[in-house]
Amino acid sequence: MRSVRSRLFLLAPLLLAGWLVACEPAPAQTTAEPTTPEQTSRGQRGREAPASSVPTARDPVSGLPWITRAALPPEGRQVLARIAQGGPFPYRKDGAAFGNRERLLPRQPGGHYREYTVPTPGETDRGARRIVCGGVPVTRTAECYYTADHYASFRRIAP
Template sequence: MKTLGSRQVLLGVLAVVLVVLAWVVVRAAQGPATPAGPSARDTTASGPSAGGTDATGGTDGTDPVSGLPWVAESALPTQAPETLALIRAGGPFPYPRSDNRTFANRERLLPPHTSGYYREFTVVTPGSADRGARRIITGNSGERYWTDDHYASFSRIREGT
């Protein structure tokens, strides 16, 4: 009977260890609790002038919700406002098999949300043989993000500016 009790205790301890290990793995996969800050790339030309608080509550050209730098719509390549207009109109999009599809945010550079919250749209790159690296990502709450390096970094788009 002593052997059976020892096996049960060992199995119980093993079960607790597995639960704790699973919890640690899930927490690590979720990333940091705070949104990622601006990337290391130079964003000085993309946001409002540095210093002070901007009109939306961000400081030094940073969106307070995402922690990402702001970029004025007018500072984007000429094809980006065209893509924004298509997004507002509901299409048609230049890459219908790829555009207006779920963006999974695997890089975890955008604020965390449930699956399906973000959509991605191609910004045409003249002379590129494929879709290129430029994208606009939209959130269900209307926010728009810009990447020109295929999701390595993002800026929050300040539309109408």
């Protein structure tokens, strides 16, 4: 019995290491998507850009994937316009501090991020969609993030 336990004791770290290697995410594909949606990986007149200038698919600051304003749902574009105008906001909690408890956004001092509801057609409550923006004043939309799943994941909105 003792030899079985000692073998399991020795085998456990190896199994854990193997599991960690198998679960490690694949490296980002730098040639599949541009750094921002407006950029492309091609030079003028369709020529390929040098490999060193091919941008990545993720925001270099947050590490999150990009989303263009055009790719947001229409309600999301309306919310961004309201944020830029400083309101008015239809939901009482719009503009409230977002605590970033999930730690998916870059770490900032408390009160840096503000959240806004993106209405979901057919929902009777606020739904799961939000835009979270950082910085002051509240009309600053340069650092905004979109979540369609109530903070489980975010995408950086391209400025």
